[in-house]
Amino acid sequence: MTSNNYHTLVGNPVDELRSTQLWNRLMRLNPIRADEACEFVRLIDPVLNSIATHFPLYTRHDCHHGYEVIERMYDVVRPCLLQDSDESFSDDEIFCLIIAAYAHDVGMALYEDDPEKNKLLDELGLPYNVEPNNDKLCSFLRDHHAERGLQFLRNSNASGNVPEYLRGLIGTIMKGHNMSPKALMSELPQEASIGRKPSDPRALSIILCCADAIEFSDTRVIDVAYNEAKFRNDEAAKKSLIEMRKHRSMGCGLAVSEEGLIIATGDFNDAQVLHATHSTLDQMEEWIKDYIIFNSRLKRPILRLTNHSIIREAFTLDGFKYFPIAIKIDEYQIKELLTSPRLWGNELGVPIRELVQNAVEACRYRKHISPAASNYHPLVELIVDYNEREIIVIDNGCGMDETDVTEYFLQVGKSKSRDPKFNNDERNLGFDSISRFGVGFWSVFSIADMATVSTRIFSYRGESNGITFNVSINPVMRYLELKNESSVSVGTRIKLTIKRDIDMSRLIEDISRYIIVGAVPIIIKNPDSNVIHEYSISLNGTKPEDLFGYRSKHAESIGIGWFCNDIDDEDIEFRLGIAYSEINHNPRCLTPNGSSLFNLVPRRGFIETTAICGFNTRINLGSIPFAISRVGVLKVNVKSPRNLLYSFNRLQLDENERYKEIQDRIREYIAKSLRMFYAKLNATDNAEKINTLISDSRSNGGEAGDLRVPGLYHMYERYFHKMVPISILFWERNSLGVIKISTKTIFIDEFWSIDKPVPYVCIWPSEHSRNLILRFVQAIVIGNSEQNGYILLASHEASAIIDVAKSAKVKTTNVNYQDWHRSKNQYIEILPQAGYDKDEKFLIKLSSRWSGDVSTIDFDRINTNKPWMTFGRYRMFVDVEHDLIKKILDLYNSGHIWESGNLLSLMESEDESCLQEIERITGIRPIY
16 A cells, blocks of 8 residues: 555555655765665565564564654754755765665565575574574574675675675664664774765764664554564563554654754553653663764764753653652662762772862863963862861862752762763863762761862853852751852862761871872872872882882892883873892892792782772783782873773772773783893793792792683783793603603793693692692503603693693592692693683682682593592582583573582582482482
8 A cells, every 4th residue: 555645654665765855865966876776675675574574573674664764864864964065965875874774674584585595594403494483593683684784785686776885884884773872883984985975984873773763653563463462472472562552652753853852752551561662762862862972073963963862741641640760769778878888898098089089080171171371280189187187178170060069069870971961062072081970979978977068160251159068967968058159269179077986097098099190280288288198190110119118228238129111101101110139140039038029028918009090990900920919019000081981989990892902901011021021130031930930929829720710821822922931740750660750841832732641630839749749640650651741730820721721631540649628539631732722611600608610621431430520729620511510500590509509519528428418409410
């Protein structure tokens, strides 16, 4: 059925396209391209219609949906881009948008005429006459429809109507509709040539995303799908029915105003449907917010949209009342939570650090918006008054006005730097904020009874007045009294009255740990303005005092030297120092009398500090093959918080791509510094000398060999080539049958060239373990026809090898030996020449009745009776094919963590009663 009113009836797809203003603009610019677009739509129409075959419960994904998306593109694009102007879209850009509107979902079709169809079904293990709604097929088509869409553009009959130079680009534009906004902006290319004009594929993809998101229409729901969903009673049908009722309730009730506001209307008679609609619109707001922010940074902005909020005032309800509760928390409870020291892990200095961080942020922002000629000198001061029990934090930054105070500073969970209004302001482009959670100020009441705030906003015009106010939490304040004060200086001053039960000296000690360098000048003073401490605005080079403190003179007097290396780039300040001495003309990381350097460190602390904008924040660098923090100092400051995700207490970071980039850079600098250190000590490429230095650095408790460090071998391989030595026992039998044992030191990458099986055992190589080693060697050699062989003892490096070795098998000896815990007769045999894998054989990590890492491994089932092997305290290797292990994994994967840990704890015990208990609990015989 066709009609000129395509909002109520579905028409001929080519006629629908020709009715759009986007196509008519293309027709005026390039009639040939316009005709090609029509022919493309004619040929793609039957393919899109076939999507319903495999997705019978879905809303419309055919050519009419493409037509509606094109109509929405016209709504969201700035009008000047579709008119004759310097900014206007080229004919090829419009062509790309039209093709992407129709083809972005085509990958959900199976392509019945495609010769590759049967090959695909073979790969999926499906018959050629597969059922239309087969879950495995549908999941594949849905998950891969972006890349399959590009395949369609290249190989289908319709592809002849798309110029080759545009196919990949259109595929890129379509790919973006299946990505999060942040992924789209970071992963799609920034520039492309379209019809000999530069263009931004990300911008075109965002147009598709916005248009596809707001595509609500009367015809979005297919009657056949609606009736199918009502007829069926399974969960998928129920979910689809709500989705379709959501579209019917709104119909065409979503519009974009000339001012760029999104307005929604709808009539609802079911609370569940209304809730689903609100959830969808909430999600749309999150996406659109990111798109608008990105749009503001483009050289050629493309979106008409000016506000991400969707106006829903005209929603009408029939027969019910709807209350969106979200999360409701009692006011007293939330304030008690935010002001409790327990929230910060009893770190008393966190609230002061938060205030200093806010002060630094205010100075950084004022500097960002000030011209270079302004001669602005940022400064943050802390005044500590022990007698009055006061701490005052003063900055000369941007200050606050009444709106800043009431809408952001005192609002829990609301950060100004996260507000779209702030981010859309051109002045703020390029400013990377430290602020994240909007709870920093309220944390002061975990240590203070009262806060007195004076602030004045920075303004070039100078007409602003200062304001002062008091905040307390006991009793809870119901209102805020702001007083105008003309004498207040630009910036902010916060005076805290510290609680009587708080140790102020510990507060100041904590501050010194939290701040390692000032992103702006920071000074701590007493009430008489005497400077207690002044932070450098860049990291100082390392020196022996950083490690040895007051013992540094003594260290120098007994002959301890110091190596240091400083590196600066646009993002990172890096400082590394290592202490060393000479023993019998050999370089060592020990004292000259052979004892651990760690014994000279006064605080017995680990001097490894990483920071963001000068504030101490933990960056996990993994297991570096040299214990720097026991014999040296590492200080790193990342200059910008850009794209980094903080934990709530800001003492560590969550993992993302930016975090990994920072980790990589620091590891590279550590590797470079270690190479320089080894070169200075004439140890370059000398496995034995480097091994001695590493062993020295780990002396007095610096390593455990039964811990798994994820990705350790590949980190060694990537950053520390020829800097990771490993000691391996070599035994040989002389003509009289006497066994001689020696130690060989090789680099870890040379291990794979060993042409013999290598037994690996959990014995720690030390002076106390010699008898254990001899007993294990005896157990291996008995019955062995070889005249010599190798044995690998527990270490970080050995653990890294076992995690990636392609051939590793648990075997049994005829003679027991003693490991760290108990008598053993199992070991792991590695075949080095089989090489290693990219992926590790890790299964699960537990913190339960048993804590540690579980990894899969092969077992010699003939000579080994149990399908597991405990390795030290924190590792277990298992035969994943055994029914007992399958049971444990099923428990773990279904959320029964404690039960799975209980079984592993019983397995670790290994005595007969434990085996009987395992069988009683699981009904599975726990041996081969």
